[in-house]
Amino acid sequence: MSDIESYQPPKVWTWDTESGGTFASTNRPIAGATHDEELQVGRHPLQLYSLATPNGVKVTVLLEELLEAGIEGAEYDAWLIRIGEGDQFGSDFVAINPNSKIPAMMDHSTTPPTRIFESGAILLYLAEKFGAFLTDADHRAEMLSWLMWQMGSAPYLGGGFGHFYAYAPYKMEYPINRFAMETKRQLDVLNRHLADHEWMAGGQYTIADIAIWAWYGQLVLGRQYDAAEFLDVESYTHVLAWAKKIDARPAVQRGQIVNKTSGPLERQLHERHDATDFDTETQDKIAGSE
């Protein structure tokens, strides 16, 4: 350990563009657009610019749930933002989300149109706009607490554990231990809560469940970082049962394939513009027309 213990940071940090591992090209110490790039606008009130990461899936699941519940105003176009290719640094995208992260959304039903960024904000905005997937007023504090818990906790799972376990250029023991421990603690927080509660807040399925399912539900279902055995995810039995129950919902099945560019072709719907896309576009793709 003598090598690494001898490292001393410089007085002033400077950007070494050589380091970084997987996704290094998407990480920069400066914000703002790198190039001009227009975004397309479809025919629906809601325009989503996203990718099927956990944060992206939160929003497409909620939108599909709203449509499943018969709310017509929730019709949306979902456009693909390829973060590996730098789409999030295009000028139109940065104008919607100055933080250059997916998901970002425009609501064209307002005058002027409204921008919303950060997945947690989009969930709350849509749930409040349509009055659905919230709790009653008495349980709003509980729902907000768990929604914010997800927003503040998942960076330790994604930007911490996932990065150091799966994406960093080499394996580092201390960071992997640090973030594995925190991820397991978070799973245990959920497991204890779900031992006594059917849903996260207010006795009903809400945006808090959707947000937490996208990260922790998919983690215990073995879909993230190839880490199911390492984290012993199946020991969190209450989280697993809750995750499976959510996963079985038709809207959740649809939502998780929107803007998806990996995995089996029949589970990829790169763009979504109409309810029928779930049938036709995947067939086109399998036929090789995309």
Place this chain on the structure above:
Amino acid sequence: MSDIESYQPPKVWTWDTESGGTFASTNRPIAGATHDEELQVGRHPLQLYSLATPNGVKVTVLLEELLEAGIEGAEYDAWLIRIGEGDQFGSDFVAINPNSKIPAMMDHSTTPPTRIFESGAILLYLAEKFGAFLTDADHRAEMLSWLMWQMGSAPYLGGGFGHFYAYAPYKMEYPINRFAMETKRQLDVLNRHLADHEWMAGGQYTIADIAIWAWYGQLVLGRQYDAAEFLDVESYTHVLAWAKKIDARPAVQRGQIVNKTSGPLERQLHERHDATDFDTETQDKIAGSE
């Protein structure tokens, strides 16, 4: 680098209780209470259990702003939770916040009393309860976006940069670079926004400003991790001007010393139960009576 490159994680992660650096004793892979411990309840409707970290200060600043604005229902007792001593693992605290993090709050003005945890949730709950420090409806999406941005971004600053730069048991080059780069990107996101906007959202001072100030404002003011030179915080001139403007507010001056246990004694108010505590208790402490 050959030593560290040769590290291979085990098949299944196990808890090594020896490692961890500063705050190692507060990090565990399991949730739940470690001991029975009652929390005190004061005479005001709002009972806060906290510590003057950035997340704690968010809430005490908002409460002092509400009182400064003449909202009597916002009177509160602030009790000290010493996280270095494990108070957050006491049974009563865990019943309020199963995540064992400060701040946590009980609202005794409702029947039954309401628990709220996660600083972002407490801010939104209080702002909505009293109808203050929000925007008009047209700018709600913008306010929510920036509030959620703070919740999802600060873990990279606190749990990432702060940990590896200031608290880890030895200096690791890759994690410090990773999180310094992200922290600087986040500061640049804010700097570009504040170049054109007086406040974060809706042209007025809101809970989004309070939340972001507590982390990024205090960072550019040189109060976090002794990292002002390393991150060249003064180059973010628009953030710095905005941070100073907020820092000068009387409520912000009061809010940042509540539950504070470090720094000059006259800037420490371990508990807050009454507006007059800001005058008398600090004097008591200086006189050595605590």
